[in-house]
Amino acid sequence: MSYTSFSFLLFLAGSIFLYFVFPKKYRWTVLLCASVFFYLRATVKGFLYVLVTLLSTYGFGIWLTDFSKNMKQELKQISDRSEKKKRKEILQKKKRRILLAYLLLNFGILAFLKYTNFFLGTINSLAGHEAVPLLDLLIPLGISFYTFQATGYVIDIYNGQLEAERNLAKLGLFVTFFPQIIQGPISFYDQLAHQLYEPHDYDFVRLKKGAELMLWGYFKKLVIADRIVGLLNVILEKYAEYNGTIILTALLVYTVQLYADFSAGIDISRGICEIIGIDMAENFRRPYFATTINDFWRRWHITLGAWMKKYIFYPFAVTKPVMNIGKKIKNSRFGQTDYGKHVAKVFPVSLSSLVVFMVVGIWHGANWKYVGFGLWNGLIIMFSELLKPLFEKMTAALHIRTESAGFRLFQIIRTMFIVIIGYVFDIAFGMHSALDMIRKVFFEQSLSAETWSTLAAISPIDRWDVLLACAGILIMFIVSLIQERTGKRVRDLIDDKHWTLEWAVTFAAVILIICFGCYGPGFDASAFVYMQF
Amino acid sequence: MIMDELLEILQDVNDDVDFENCETLIDDGILDSFAILQIIAALSENYDISIPAAEIIPENFNSAKALLKMVERLQNE
Numbered sequence: 001m002s003y004t005s006f007s008f009l010l011f012l013a014g015s016i017f018l019y020f021v022f023p024k025k026y027r028w029t030v031l032l033c034a035s036v037f038f039y040l041r042a043t044v045k046g047f048l049y050v051l052v053t054l055l056s057t058y059g060f061g062i063w064l065t066d067f068s069k070n071m072k073q074e075l076k077q078i079s080d081r082s083e084k085k086k087r088k089e090i091l092q093k094k095k096r097r098i099l100l101a102y103l104l105l106n107f108g109i110l111a112f113l114k115y116t117n118f119f120l121g122t123i124n125s126l127a128g129h130e131a132v133p134l135l136d137l138l139i140p141l142g143i144s145f146y147t148f149q150a151t152g153y154v155i156d157i158y159n160g161q162l163e164a165e166r167n168l169a170k171l172g173l174f175v176t177f178f179p180q181i182i183q184g185p186i187s188f189y190d191q192l193a194h195q196l197y198e199p200h201d202y203d204f205v206r207l208k209k210g211a212e213l214m215l216w217g218y219f220k221k222l223v224i225a226d227r228i229v230g231l232l233n234v235i236l237e238k239y240a241e242y243n244g245t246i247i248l249t250a251l252l253v254y255t256v257q258l259y260a261d262f263s264a265g266i267d268i269s270r271g272i273c274e275i276i277g278i279d280m281a282e283n284f285r286r287p288y289f290a291t292t293i294n295d296f297w298r299r300w301h302i303t304l305g306a307w308m309k310k311y312i313f314y315p316f317a318v319t320k321p322v323m324n325i326g327k328k329i330k331n332s333r334f335g336q337t338d339y340g341k342h343v344a345k346v347f348p349v350s351l352s353s354l355v356v357f358m359v360v361g362i363w364h365g366a367n368w369k370y371v372g373f374g375l376w377n378g379l380i381i382m383f384s385e386l387l388k389p390l391f392e393k394m395t396a397a398l399h400i401r402t403e404s405a406g407f408r409l410f411q412i413i414r415t416m417f418i419v420i421i422g423y424v425f426d427i428a429f430g431m432h433s434a435l436d437m438i439r440k441v442f443f444e445q446s447l448s449a450e451t452w453s454t455l456a457a458i459s460p461i462d463r464w465d466v467l468l469a470c471a472g473i474l475i476m477f478i479v480s481l482i483q484e485r486t487g488k489r490v491r492d493l494i495d496d497k498h499w500t501l502e503w504a505v506t507f508a509a510v511i512l513i514i515c516f517g518c519y520g521p522g523f524d525a526s527a528f529v530y531m532q533f
Numbered sequence: 534m535i536m537d538e539l540l541e542i543l544q545d546v547n548d549d550v551d552f553e554n555c556e557t558l559i560d561d562g563i564l565d566s567f568a569i570l571q572i573i574a575a576l577s578e579n580y581d582i583s584i585p586a587a588e589i590i591p592e593n594f595n596s597a598k599a600l601l602k603m604v605e606r607l608q609n610e
Contacts, residue, residue: 159587
């Protein structure tokens with residue numbers, strides 16, 4: 001049941017109606033039933049994997065909570081300090097083993113389903129024939145998103161930041177909540193769970209605002225993303241035949257399509273939550289206005305970044321070996337210099353950041369190109385931090401006013417350039433083709449008439465589609481610019497005006513989507529890009 | 534441990550931040566993850582403590598006062 005299908009809209013309207021007419025005490029059960037129904041409509045087999053994650057999360061969560069309580073009690077009764085310390089270490093080790101078993105089970109399932117065929121394929125290609133048959137593995141819908149959310153919950157319990165939920169059905173709602181299970185946003189338990197369980201009253205303003213956000217999502221998905229994705233696909237199919245200008249065109253199309261598609265899915269999810277009365281975490285904050293690559297990753301897929309930061313980046317960065325790297329640099333002769341002191345401070349952190357990007361890369365898929373993605377982003381962040389004093393000296397020597405609008409524009413363009421080159425690793429079939437594409441982009445540019453006639457010949461979209469897409473992109477750009485400048489939601493700015501304007505904009509959006517959206521017979525509405533993860 | 538000593542360590546990490554008065558270092562995004570880890574490295578070295586990742590929460594890093602409280606607690610553990 002795709003977000004863009006009529007049946008989904010019916011399902012949604014029914015669920016929301018039932019939610020508000022149900023007795024307050026049981027409203028959360030409507031969300032649970034809707035979530036289970038939504039998932040089972042997509043896949044019954046996949047739901048079995050969800051159940052394994054849910055039951056293990058429930059069991060291990062309670063085990064860890066009870067273990068921590070008993071541990072506290074036991075330690076309280078020991079008065080001798082050194083004995084207490086010894087006992088604490090032993091119990092801490094046991095507790096860590098419980099967590100490890102849970103993580104191995106859940107990340108094991110994720111890794112098995114995502115990477116087994118990659119390894120079997122590698123064995124076959126090394127053998128030169130089909131030595132081992134590939135497995136017919138089903139990747140459950142949204143496996144990464146519910147796994148991340150569930151493991152985050154158990155790690156928080158391990159860290160003493162949460163107590164386990166003892167109601168299995170309630171925990172089930174947290175793990176399977178339908179607006180977010182397909183592609184996020186990934187929520188932390190302490191931010192989301194209580195909002196799911198407590199009843200929310202019907203509120204017309206929230207209904208209107210949530211519906212407006214959903215409309216905006218449908219506009220981006222159906223009018224922009226799905227209109228241009230065909231052009232991207234035909235270029236990629238035979239990319240080797242085209243020059244760098246056409247490859248660059250594909251990259252630019254992907255830049256728009258990915259953002260329009262992914263942010264659309266998130267807006268629809270957040271809009272649904274707003275209607276119900278749930279404040280869902282933000283996942284994008286105008287990423288293409290970022291001034292540095294670090295800034296970009298703080299604005300793009302924010303909830304995945306927050307998850308990675310909390311559960312991988314910090315735990316890795318504060319380990320003794322990583323902390324000792326900084327100390328070693330500091331104690332060396334190089335570490336006594338001004339630049340050495342800077343390197344001692346930022347190198348361990350940059351290294352941790354590189355590790356996180358490698359993990360994010362590998363999470364995207366079993367392919368060497370994703371290692372390239374991790375290296376590209378991680379190394380650029382590492383070098384930009386390591387060379388910061390040099391850049392500061394350069395800007396000072398050149399008397400560049402770093403606060404000026406011109407410099408900010410330069411920074412935005414520079415960041416976009418890095419991001420767009422990084423997208424090569426997304427769209428290419430493999431590492432080899434990614435490197436080939438980069439070579440073409442840099443060394444095979446041609447603005448000749450032949451380039452444009454080739455593009456026109458292969459393009460599955462006509463000039464009206466191009467015009468419509470450009471108009472849609474312009475609207476998306478203006479909305480983003482207003483948000484970036486004012487820090488306010490455009491919906492709120494419109495609502496502050498006369499009600500006629502508000503309804504006129506809403507009506508225009510509906511008409512635009514109905515008339516110019518890519519849906520219905522003859523259109524194969526594309527699945528949301530991030531559903532595959 | 535006195536506050537002045539801690540403030541000196543924090544200023545050494547980033548002297549653009551008003552550690553003395555600010556109480557929303559995390560909530561207002563004044564400290565990013567790079568700065569947080571640099572503070573952890575400096576505190577670990579100066580006070581001979583180990584700060585686990587579970588301690589990296591806004592309540593512990595929002596102000597110098599909160600940091601001082603965390604350091605004292607970890608020293609006593």
